[in-house]
Amino acid sequence: MAEDLSQIPVGEFETVSQLLASNESIQIAFSIMILGIIGIVIGYRKFSLWVGSQKFYYQRPHFSRFVRRAVLPVFAIVFITLINIHIQSGILLGEDLTIVGNEDISPQEIFAKILNTFNILVIGYTISHLIPIGLNKREKTELEKEDFDAWFEMRGFVDDEDDLFHKLYKWVPPKVIPEDIEEEKFKKMLKTEEGMLDLERFRTGKGNPIGGYEKLVDNPFEEWKKSERSKYEKYYQNCITGNNQSGRKLKPGAKPDEIFPIDVWREEKRANGYEPLIPSSRPPGYAKKKREGIPKSAKQVLPVGIFVATILGVVAWWGVDLIVLATATGGMAIGIGLALQETMQNYFAYILIRKDKIFVEGERVKLDTGYNGYVHKITPRVTYIRDALNESVAIIPTRQLVSAQVINYTQGIKMVPAIVDVGVSYLNDPKQVSAILVKVGKRAMNEVVDGRGRHLIRQIRCPYLKHNQPSCGCDKDIHVDINQPVVRFNQFNDSALDFSLWVYVRDYGAQFKTKTDMRVIMYEEFKRYDIRIPWPIRTVYQGDEKREQEEIDKLEDQRNTVIDKYGIGDLGRGTGEDE
Numbered sequence: 001m002a003e004d005l006s007q008i009p010v011g012e013f014e015t016v017s018q019l020l021a022s023n024e025s026i027q028i029a030f031s032i033m034i035l036g037i038i039g040i041v042i043g044y045r046k047f048s049l050w051v052g053s054q055k056f057y058y059q060r061p062h063f064s065r066f067v068r069r070a071v072l073p074v075f076a077i078v079f080i081t082l083i084n085i086h087i088q089s090g091i092l093l094g095e096d097l098t099i100v101g102n103e104d105i106s107p108q109e110i111f112a113k114i115l116n117t118f119n120i121l122v123i124g125y126t127i128s129h130l131i132p133i134g135l136n137k138r139e140k141t142e143l144e145k146e147d148f149d150a151w152f153e154m155r156g157f158v159d160d161e162d163d164l165f166h167k168l169y170k171w172v173p174p175k176v177i178p179e180d181i182e183e184e185k186f187k188k189m190l191k192t193e194e195g196m197l198d199l200e201r202f203r204t205g206k207g208n209p210i211g212g213y214e215k216l217v218d219n220p221f222e223e224w225k226k227s228e229r230s231k232y233e234k235y236y237q238n239c240i241t242g243n244n245q246s247g248r249k250l251k252p253g254a255k256p257d258e259i260f261p262i263d264v265w266r267e268e269k270r271a272n273g274y275e276p277l278i279p280s281s282r283p284p285g286y287a288k289k290k291r292e293g294i295p296k297s298a299k300q301v302l303p304v305g306i307f308v309a310t311i312l313g314v315v316a317w318w319g320v321d322l323i324v325l326a327t328a329t330g331g332m333a334i335g336i337g338l339a340l341q342e343t344m345q346n347y348f349a350y351i352l353i354r355k356d357k358i359f360v361e362g363e364r365v366k367l368d369t370g371y372n373g374y375v376h377k378i379t380p381r382v383t384y385i386r387d388a389l390n391e392s393v394a395i396i397p398t399r400q401l402v403s404a405q406v407i408n409y410t411q412g413i414k415m416v417p418a419i420v421d422v423g424v425s426y427l428n429d430p431k432q433v434s435a436i437l438v439k440v441g442k443r444a445m446n447e448v449v450d451g452r453g454r455h456l457i458r459q460i461r462c463p464y465l466k467h468n469q470p471s472c473g474c475d476k477d478i479h480v481d482i483n484q485p486v487v488r489f490n491q492f493n494d495s496a497l498d499f500s501l502w503v504y505v506r507d508y509g510a511q512f513k514t515k516t517d518m519r520v521i522m523y524e525e526f527k528r529y530d531i532r533i534p535w536p537i538r539t540v541y542q543g544d545e546k547r548e549q550e551e552i553d554k555l556e557d558q559r560n561t562v563i564d565k566y567g568i569g570d571l572g573r574g575t576g577e578d579e
Helices: 004-007 012-020 022-051 054-061 061-089 107-153 164-167 185-190 193-201 220-241 264-270 287-290 298-317 321-339 341-354 398-403 430-447 465-468 510-528 545-553 556-566
Strands: 169-172 212-215 364-367 372-378 382-387 393-397 404-407 416-424 486-492 497-505
Touching: 004 404, 022 107, 022 545, 054 061, 107 220, 107 264, 107 298, 164 169, 164 220, 185 193, 193 382, 220 264, 220 341, 264 497, 341 372, 341 398, 382 398, 393 398, 416 510, 430 486, 430 497, 430 510, 430 556, 497 510
Parallel strands: none
Antiparallel strands: 169 212, 364 372, 364 404, 372 382, 382 393, 416 497, 486 497
């Protein structure tokens, strides 16, 4: 292979070596050019660091990146062009020289061609990096429009100020009364402001909203963008002033990054359901580290392709036979391809997983091997699945996940049942037990929250709204045909009457804390109303049943009061559906 490569004709490159060796003044001119380019690169690095520490870099990241990329080639092209002018005028090379074996080629022509080659390479390098910046800006603009659509669908974000949504849009009730609402109730709700808000939030049995919206401003999208930029301005000021979670002033331009530029800030909000982003809530360099191992996208590979094409064009311009070069390197390419076969399979499997969104980081999945856990990280070579109890991490070749059976517990599932089974004594009234379990479920809906105080259990109307506080999201994706909690009388067991209490939580992981807290509440309520959980009965029952019944009857009135207040769920009411 080395012998084949040595036979490739070098074209006019041989003339270049002769030119550089022919005269001292040429060597000095060439050295000046190289030193000048090095100086420009050093100056560019300092300029780039300065730009990265300025406020406009965070507020206008795409423009800033464009400026950073364009400055270096502009100065380099100007510098090389000036040298070329001096070469053509004879100031640098002086007398007309000839090259041994090439009397027809003047040194000025060869040196000018060298300079033009540098200019072409610089222009190719610049274009190769500016085009992806433009494409990335276009993509971010599309994502911004998707964020606006999500904002409209959610009727505003949690961190909006002064009810921005209703400043831009006015809800208009439907002309035809929906089938899910009685006519009298519908007309009554239209007469009050609170009723109008309830109708605006209303969803039909199929999950569709009613009514429509009229714009109150000419361009709501632009007004929304101003609001988002205002939020980012507040985020940036909280970072640099120390009004943040760490209590220290974050430095713009620090390495690793401590402050998110506005495009990354939007991306992080998008990934977290558009919740407010708390300054300094992530470790330095978090955004960059999270993207480590992600393969290059087409936009990121594009600069390499453009620059390689530029180099090949220059090589052909200097007279090198590209066909001979391609033939000589073809065998090497085939060998490398065979050696990287599995690597390429993993890479394309990664692209399919990302493109089709089979699963993403943070989702709960179960593999066909039985392993159950959270997707920790997906790379072009392997995928890491973290056990839910942090006991282990499964490391699986990414290509295997394309053909494997994967159960995703998270994707597209906004309501997951949390079920608590319990057995009670035969001496207790099933209706009373059902009512008390309904009470347990109602308490759980209000009391079971996560570390940030948000409800884990879905419900039609968030309890916070009763106190004029914004919804925590527990009422998201809930329609009018969902009724919680649900109580089921399952069977007559050997030792007990078996019941189950059902509530729907917001995601797969929320069910575990919910079930724990419901069992604690259930214990309290059973103790309060003397609902007994019996010991296992196998052969002979030696208890005094009459005495126990008398003890239970002491709280008969209190338990009946619970029935009057909470009802008995759907116990005794036919649903007309098979379970």
